[in-house]
Amino acid sequence: MSAPNNSFDPVEVTALHPDEVARMREEALAAIAAAGDLARLKEVRLAHAGDRSPLALANREIGALPPAARSEAGKRVGGARRDVSEALKRRQAELEEERDARVLVEEAVDVTLPWDRRHRGARHPLTTVAERMADIFVGMGFEVAEGPEVEAEWFNFDALNFLPDHPARTMQDTFFVESAAGGDSGLVLRTHTSPVQVRALLGRELPVYVVAPGRTFRTDELDATHSPVFHQLEGMVVDEGITMAHLRGAIDAFVSGMFGSGLRTRFRPSYFPFTEPSAEVDMECFVCRGASVGDPDAPCRTCGSEGWIEIGGCGVMNPRVLVAAGVDPERYSGWAFGLGVERTLMFAHGVRDMHDMVEGDVRFTSAFGMEI
């Protein structure tokens, strides 16, 4: 080892003296604690942790010490600087938190102010109800078939076994379309969605499982329960070995999908030229479930205390329709139904007046939003 370093400056030594280092540390910590805001803390940081701060200057002197003294002095100064740095960091966090709390309180707004800067749109409930009705069957594997609204009489009547002079044909209250010369065009506004049955049979491979939602027309004046323009959902199956029991199964699936499970259905014999046998379909009232029948104290507005709600007509496809559509009735059988979309909406959502569905009043439609 060499002789003691005689050249070191007493002043420098003083700076590295333990008491001096402790004093600088205490001074810095006191200043940090005393800094009341972030700006003041910034000044304190510069004064006590910056390049020209006493501790930084002291640190520079370490190299001047005899090697034996360096390590200890280094530890001493380094410890002090670390303490100061940590104190700064803590104080910085404290002050930031204080500032944030203050600023965020100042920035508070009235969140109950309305922000209705955009008008909300809506889809017509008849559209969305018809979609839902169709989707129940799409879920069973059915496809959605379509046909024109101005339809040939052959499709609307003849192919469906409505004979030319049969009362069933005149009972349909048909809108007739004039020919260009003002005569009989052989065209009508379709009175039901049933022509789509024939179109589907002609246009698809067997077996056919389809539903056909659509607009239909009859010459009824608009009132609370009638409209000259209304909507039906047609359903049809043609396959081998199809029976009325499958028809019932499909109707039951629709009723539970649309109105809830556990509702009974009822078939009443009826007559449609294109189905034989035919039935009207009732479902148990989903509101009172029959409890209102004979109980004048608890009348049911939905079913008129009948306990049952008529939802449509159906039946086994008349083999004559299959023949007219080129299907072999010896091999194939089928069924069809027609459900009222307006009725479904009226029942499912308590719509009381047909006017509401046709007038396009935004208050009515907006109530139903995007889906139903």
Add this chain to the structure above:
Amino acid sequence: MRVPVSWLREYAALPAGVTARELAARLIAVGLEVETVDELGADITGPVVVGRVLAIEELTGFKKPIRYCRVDVGAANGSGDPQNIICGARNFSEGDLVVVALPGAVLPGGFAIGARKTYGRMSEGMICSATELSLWEDHEGIIVLPEGFAEPGTDAFEPLGLRDDVLDIAVTPDRGYALSVRGVAREAAAAYGVEFRDPADVALPAADAAGGYPASVADAAICSRYVLRGVTGFDPDAPTPLWMKRRLAMTGVRSVSLAVDVTNYVMMELGQPLHAWDRARVRGPIEVRAAHRGERLETLDHVKRTLDPDDILITDESGPINIAGVMGGLDTEIGLETTDVLIEAAHFDAAHIARSSRRHQLSSESSRRFERGVDSAVQLAAATRAVLLLEELGGAVVDEGVTHIDLGAARQPVALAERHAARVAGVDYPKGTSARRLREVGCEVAEADGGDTLLVTPPSWRPDLGDPNDLAEEVIRLEGYENIPSVPPRAPAGRGLTSGQRLRRAVGRGLAGAGFVEVLSYPFLGERDLDGLQLGAEDARRRTLRLANPLNDDEPLLRTTLLPGLLKALARNVGRGFGDVALFETGLVYLPREGAPERAPMLAVDRGPTGEELAAVEAAIPEQPRHVGAVLAGDREPAGWWGPGRPATWADAIEAAREVAHAAGAELVVRAARREPWHPGRCAALYVAGAEGAVLVGHAGELHPRTVAAFGLPARTAAMELVLDLVERAGVRAAAPEVSTYPVATRDVALVVDAAVPAGEVEAALREGAGELLESVRLFDVYTGEQVEEGRKSLAYALRFRAADRTLTAEEVAAARAAAVAAAAERTGAVLRG
């Protein structure tokens, strides 16, 4: 058909305790649609009795003559003393039997009878009219009962039939037989499994009873059976008995005279329409034949009608006397002096009667029954029942001779597999069920193939039973529809919605999400609507289809555009106080097809159509493309505490169209255009890219002020209409883009162009010039004013450049920008602004 239950019970041995409501439920279950059950007289209570008028004291000095009567009511009043009753009617005499409501009785309408002082006397009850008892409509006075009706004091409920239940049945077109008490009674008896007594079982004249009124039928195809029976010495003053009046009233038929009432009564009972002539007015032999062109007849309703060769006529030597099955002629009508009556019962062809009824707009009880098919064998029984009633009630003498022309062919049996009903229903009916049920409805059933096949001959009153499925329905309904199990159908896997069907939903959701409310307007238009749209005479939208029978004569046309419906809905909403409205509609329009045939062909129904036949039908059906339209007025964004609102403009209409195109995956190109009903300076033609260039799909913009005025709309109303089918076709399946993670370089350019240059063209030029490094271009400012020359405008664009594989150098970006500007300069005359 209104059917009194008491009448029904005469022929169906229903259990005594069955109520009308239970009966109705049972009939509904077998397929007769009982719409209502009227409980007639249910609101009449208390003592209503037969009385005899002992003495009448005429009171004078009042506004009208009043009678103070002493009426013997037997012991019904407790004392046995005569009852004193004030009565305003005058159609009775001392000694007459009348109906008396004693104090304590309540008549229909809650009319309580008490003893009260009136016209200065104490009146202890009321002598009743038929109307007051709801028996039938009669304003002639009180009911005078026939002598011997009942002893004074007898309760009047039972003998008068004051209480009865009436089933109102909506008869489906296949079930003509149910338009009769006979038909409904047969169903009721089958439903309860009880005995049915046929009212047509009357003693028929001998088959060889010739010497009837001379008659002939020209054609079996128009009339398969024709029966005439006559009476002489009929008393035209003979009254219709009360029970018959009551029953007719319950079925909804007004009493006219005994002879007419008898024909109606038999029709209601047997379902066979009858006609009665004054025989003295019929001249010479009767012929049933088709009308000759130009023949005329004045019918009972005093209308002179020109007959059609398709009408079936009854004629005598003078010419037509009846339109068969529809209405009689005036000249041969039964009159007040008629003593000799000729009754006709015939089976006319249903289709002919249906056409005649429609042609002459005459729907009668008779035509309704013939159209739906009457029993082809009941005519002789019906005529006989009628003449026997005339004999019994009108003192007539029945002619021995009978006219009976029978041209009907025997009905052929239908072969029915024994298992057919089971296969149709999906129910395992025990063997023998079908034969048993079919016999119940009147069929003759024979077995073949060891019982596997049934040979079924339907009864004469069931013309609707012709096919195996018709017969299966009879079996299934009588076995009970409630016994059909519920078996879910098992469809093969479906393909879900088509892309077009999905698109329609997406368009609806897109526009609704953008603040538009959907409407579904009627597709009917008037010329006024097309005028309101300012369409020129040659505008294709004026080529419309027309309804032959519109509901509203002002709206006979079918829409070729959605706009009128939308605009009317908009005006309606504004009128109801909703000034900020945005509406949309999706639906078909109807376009007459060029070169369409005058009439759509009618194809065969006994086989499937050939491809050619189908094509011929389709060629006659108008084109029906699906359109989407939107209209908006008022503020698109409302004013509020945040500041002023933003009015809806032409740009919002175009944006709605973009929303539709976006849903379809199609890109919309916008060009300035002129088209009614839009403002000529604020109308855009909208195009999509097609395989062969741009395809025009619609228009959008602000409406022409004249259209705004014509439809009563708010100023500056904007609208768009697109052919959705065309937009759908332009949609492309989205390909996944390469998402570059290299940095973007943004450069702004301000270009000065002539004010008339469309911004869309400038942007297109920039895109093309910038090349593939361009990621996006956005117009962020349009400036006109001092800093650009007069007649010029400055367009400021933000261009974003990015490469897929590298960070672009400043040189690359500068070059791309310069190329973009150069392209814009070349194509639009754009100059880079200073």
